[in-house]
Amino acid sequence: MDFGFILSSAAGELFSPTTAAYALAALGLAVHFGYAGLLNFGQAGFMAVGAYGFAISTLTFQAPFFVALLVAIVCAAIFALLLGIPTLRLRADYLAIVTIAAAEIVRYIVTTNQLTSVTGSANGLAAFEGGFYAMNPFPEGSYLGMNNRDFFIRVVGWGLVAICCVLVWLLMRSPWGRVLKGIREDENAVRSLGKNVYAYKMQALIIGGVLGALAGIIFTLPRGAVQPANYGTELTFFLYTCLLLGGLGTVLGPVVGAMIFWVVLSLTQGILYGLIESGAVTWLNTVQAGQLRYILVGVALMLLMIFRPQGVFGNKKELAFA
Amino acid sequence: MGTVFAAAAALLLIVAPASQATTPSPTPSPPSNQQFQNTISGFLRGDDRAPIPGVTITVRNGGFEASTKSAANGSWSVGVPTQGTYEVELDESTLPEGIRLAEGQENPRQVTFSQTSNLSVIFTFGQGIVIQQQDFGQNLLNRLVAGLSFGLLLALASVGLSLIFGTTGLTNFAHGEMVTLGAVLVFAFNAMNLPFWLAILLAVLGGGLFGYVQDAGLWKPLRRRGTGLVPMMIVSIGLALAVRYVIQFFFGGATQQLPFAQSSEIQIGPVSISPNNLWSLVISVVVIALLGIVLLKTRLGKATRAVADNPALAAASGIDVDSVIRIVWVVGGMLAALGGILWAYYRPGVTFDMGSQILLLIFAGVTLGGLGTVWGALVGSVIVGIFVELTTVFGLAADLKYVGALFIMIVVLLFRPQGILGRRERVG
Numbered sequence: 001m002d003f004g005f006i007l008s009s010a011a012g013e014l015f016s017p018t019t020a021a022y023a024l025a026a027l028g029l030a031v032h033f034g035y036a037g038l039l040n041f042g043q044a045g046f047m048a049v050g051a052y053g054f055a056i057s058t059l060t061f062q063a064p065f066f067v068a069l070l071v072a073i074v075c076a077a078i079f080a081l082l083l084g085i086p087t088l089r090l091r092a093d094y095l096a097i098v099t100i101a102a103a104e105i106v107r108y109i110v111t112t113n114q115l116t117s118v119t120g121s122a123n124g125l126a127a128f129e130g131g132f133y134a135m136n137p138f139p140e141g142s143y144l145g146m147n148n149r150d151f152f153i154r155v156v157g158w159g160l161v162a163i164c165c166v167l168v169w170l171l172m173r174s175p176w177g178r179v180l181k182g183i184r185e186d187e188n189a190v191r192s193l194g195k196n197v198y199a200y201k202m203q204a205l206i207i208g209g210v211l212g213a214l215a216g217i218i219f220t221l222p223r224g225a226v227q228p229a230n231y232g233t234e235l236t237f238f239l240y241t242c243l244l245l246g247g248l249g250t251v252l253g254p255v256v257g258a259m260i261f262w263v264v265l266s267l268t269q270g271i272l273y274g275l276i277e278s279g280a281v282t283w284l285n286t287v288q289a290g291q292l293r294y295i296l297v298g299v300a301l302m303l304l305m306i307f308r309p310q311g312v313f314g315n316k317k318e319l320a321f322a
Numbered sequence: 323m324g325t326v327f328a329a330a331a332a333l334l335l336i337v338a339p340a341s342q343a344t345t346p347s348p349t350p351s352p353p354s355n356q357q358f359q360n361t362i363s364g365f366l367r368g369d370d371r372a373p374i375p376g377v378t379i380t381v382r383n384g385g386f387e388a389s390t391k392s393a394a395n396g397s398w399s400v401g402v403p404t405q406g407t408y409e410v411e412l413d414e415s416t417l418p419e420g421i422r423l424a425e426g427q428e429n430p431r432q433v434t435f436s437q438t439s440n441l442s443v444i445f446t447f448g449q450g451i452v453i454q455q456q457d458f459g460q461n462l463l464n465r466l467v468a469g470l471s472f473g474l475l476l477a478l479a480s481v482g483l484s485l486i487f488g489t490t491g492l493t494n495f496a497h498g499e500m501v502t503l504g505a506v507l508v509f510a511f512n513a514m515n516l517p518f519w520l521a522i523l524l525a526v527l528g529g530g531l532f533g534y535v536q537d538a539g540l541w542k543p544l545r546r547r548g549t550g551l552v553p554m555m556i557v558s559i560g561l562a563l564a565v566r567y568v569i570q571f572f573f574g575g576a577t578q579q580l581p582f583a584q585s586s587e588i589q590i591g592p593v594s595i596s597p598n599n600l601w602s603l604v605i606s607v608v609v610i611a612l613l614g615i616v617l618l619k620t621r622l623g624k625a626t627r628a629v630a631d632n633p634a635l636a637a638a639s640g641i642d643v644d645s646v647i648r649i650v651w652v653v654g655g656m657l658a659a660l661g662g663i664l665w666a667y668y669r670p671g672v673t674f675d676m677g678s679q680i681l682l683l684i685f686a687g688v689t690l691g692g693l694g695t696v697w698g699a700l701v702g703s704v705i706v707g708i709f710v711e712l713t714t715v716f717g718l719a720a721d722l723k724y725v726g727a728l729f730i731m732i733v734v735l736l737f738r739p740q741g742i743l744g745r746r747e748r749v750g
Contacts, residue, residue: 039552039555086733086735086736087735089739090735093493093551093552093555094689094693094735094739096555097493097685097731098731098732100685101682101728102728102732104724104728105728105729108721108724108725109722111405111721112719112722113406113434113719113721121406121407122404122405122406123383123404123406227404229404234563237559237560237563240556240559241560244556291570291571292567294563294567295564295568295571297563297564298560298562298567299560299564300560301557301559301560301563302560302561302564303560304560305553305556305560306544306549306553306557309553
């Protein structure tokens with residue numbers, strides 16, 4: 001087994017753009033669930049809205065990069081508004097069911113053959129990333145073993161993660177954030193202080209949703225393609241695993257959680273494939289090894305929730321639930 | 323040891339990835355066990371039902387193109403990377419002497435995947451096909467009955483979900499996997515050459531056993547610890563993921579068929595319905611009626627309703643709440659397994675994710691009717707089932723038919739959050 005190769009693959013996952021996208025989306029979930037106590041099970045929908053909003057405005061309307069980015073953010077904000085209006089007054093489990101349903105509606109709509117000319121249906125859209133890479137300030141060459149394209153998307157992706165972390169951190173220590181945490185702890189108490197709980201929840205839903213949309217764009221840019229199959233309900237559940245790994249009511253928790261998630265997935269894949277290739281494991285084939293990893297994700301989510309709901313960094317007092 | 327050390331050194335040097343190509347699949351979609359999970363397939367049979375071997379069929383869309391030859395029994399199958407619209411062309415020059423496509427048979431023709439991963443394409447040969455001209459009323463009636471059948475099988479699953487919610491407060495995201503388990507178990511027992519009726523019986527019992535094990539091994543200890551409802555919901559998501567991929571681990575990613583899955587439609591009065599759908603309808607009605615009698619008339623049913631109403635009060639009046647909940651889990655598991663078997667015939671086909679495909683429809687049915695109410699779940703599911711089938715009659719594309727049901731659920735929540743039969747205080 002080539003340990004060097006397995007380890008370097010896993011280390012590569014630490015700073016991959018996909019990890020950055022997961023970190024951003026999980027940070028959005030931290031705003032929703034960790035700080036505001038909103039059980040949003042539709043983060044995959046927000047990511048899809050961002051990715052498709054960006055891709056469609058680039059391809060169908062020939063919008064320049066920043067206009068497309070703005071369109072994606074506005075779309076996510078509108079999606080959050082539409083979701084929030086019927087559900088934010090209801091109990092947590094209703095919000096969960098409605099958000100997961102809304103995310104699936106988005107996925108069905110971008111998959112349908114009726115809109116193939118706009119969304120590309122099941123094949124998705126491609127070749128919309130030109131405007132982004134045209135802005136690449138790095139001349140061609142090797143940067144830490146990467147070409148300038150890979151390096152640029154990593155710089156932008158992780159730069160965005162850093163900026164968003166600082167913003168969320170500033171927001172959460174502001175009076176606004178304290179009210180939000182108050183809502184998480186006891187909605188009625190905050191309402192009795194004269195605060196408009198509904199408006200605060202809606203603002204939190206929009207902020208987290210916009211983070212999700214940005215994550216959707218970062219997720220698609222290195223691939224140069226967006227496909228509806230990537231935005232199923234599993235994506236949201238993986239994001240919850242990242243969030244719970246790191247810690248719910250923390251800023252760095254989701255980021256570290258996403259890193260742990262991808263490094264562990266990469267390590268287990270490398271080790272399992274190595275064992276299979278060397279003949280040490282014969283009761284598995286490589287496809288089943290892939291499935292075994294997802295079984296582990298499910299089991300990890302259960303065990304985390306049962307035994308360490310606050311995650312690696314979290315504080316048990318800061319949990320969104322008793 | 324040396325290699326490990328060198329590897330560590332290399333790791334320090336290469337902070338960033340040098341090996342993008344081999345990093346694990348970054349997409350979160352589940353891994354496939356074949357080259358492609360989706361297939362387009364069919365049987366070539368002549369006018370006289372004799373199979374036609376050795377005919378070349380080409381499937382293409384955009385950049386993808388693949389072709390195959392029909393086998394000795396006339397069957398052909400092409401794996402395709404994604405679901406979508408494909409052009410299927412039968413090479414007429416490879417047809418045997420004397421056989422030609424029927425008059426009016428489109429070739430090449432466009433085909434589109436709907437919800438399943440297998441798409442069957444039929445080419446007709448010989449004298450020609452009778453193009454079925456169904457009038458709107460006929461079509462409406464047929465879809466209505468099919469929708470009723472679908473809605474009742476959804477109801478089997480959602481009544482269990484609703485009972486579990488009512489007695490424990492848990493929104494169980496693993497219910498879809500309980501549905502899948504029923505169908506997969508029938509397939510497994512059937513593959514062991516057990517008689518068909520025994521396979522179904524064992525599968526339903528297996529579903530009950532799964533419910534029992536879940537409650538005894540997981541949910542009861544969590545209730546004992548006083549775990550909150552939201553953490554329990556997330557635990558159920560973890561369980562759903564784990565069980566779904568365990569099933570895929572053993573079952574594979576392909577679509578399998580249960581025995582007697584293929585049947586031609588029969589005519590009953592003005593309605594044409596497949597015998598499987600008719601059986602499904604009858605079985606669901608009988609089972610739901612039995613369940614209703616048990617809930618309304620027996621001591622156990624009264625105890626269940628009492629626990630659903632107020633667990634603390636029920637316990638105070640001498641009801642063993644834990645054993646009632648245990649029975650609810652077992653019954654819920656059995657109902658879900660039965661629903662899964664019927665769903666496998668309705669689709670038709672067994673896949674590892676068939677349950678999670680209808681999980682949201684089950685939720686929609688339960689929410690529409692009112693969370694925690696048994697009759698609400700029944701009514702809501704039937705509405706969802708009929709709605710799903712009827713939207714295609716009124717011009718909604720087949721691949722959007724679930725959207726209508728989910729959308730209607732959201733709209734109902736806007737105006738009547740407690741659902742059709744729910745009580746106001748449940749919404750809180």
